[in-house]
Amino acid sequence: MNLFLDNFELLEEKSELLKTMGHPLRLSIVELLSNNPKMSVTEIYTELEIEQAVASHHLRIMKNGGVVISEKDGKNSFYSLTHDNIKIIYESIFSF
Numbered sequence: 001m002n003l004f005l006d007n008f009e010l011l012e013e014k015s016e017l018l019k020t021m022g023h024p025l026r027l028s029i030v031e032l033l034s035n036n037p038k039m040s041v042t043e044i045y046t047e048l049e050i051e052q053a054v055a056s057h058h059l060r061i062m063k064n065g066g067v068v069i070s071e072k073d074g075k076n077s078f079y080s081l082t083h084d085n086i087k088i089i090y091e092s093i094f095s096f
Contacts, residue, residue, distance in 0.1 A: 018089075020065025025050070025058050027090065029079075033068065034087040038080045 004011070021030060028048055032039060039047075045055035059079055062068045067086055068079045081087060 017066055020062060020067050021086075021089065023058070025054070026062055026067070027093070029055075029058060029062065030067065030081065030086060030090045033079060033081045034090055038078050040076045040078050042076070044079065 021027060025048070029044060032044060032047055036043075041052065041055055041059065044059070045052050048055065059068060059070070063070055063079075066082055069082050070077045070079050072078075
């Protein structure tokens with residue numbers, strides 16, 4: 001039994017998740033959402049002092065990569081982490 005080959009699809013999926021998080025701005029967004037379970041795009045780009053288009057671009061990548069989910073409320077989109085384990089991954093990165 002080869003653990004690598006037997007778990008390749010799962011390893012590939014988790015690797016993509018880590019790649020998605022592997023950008024300084026995206027890690028900053030994860031940090032924000034770790035401390036604020038639900039934030040609008042406006043709140044995110046204002047807090048990070050970046051352009052709205054930049055925030056939206058990175059949030060789209062994070063949504064496609066399974067890091068965040070979004071929900072619409074009227075004209076606003078609110079983002080949150082897909083799972084509490086994303087916060088644990090973030091905290092683990094900065095624990096050493």
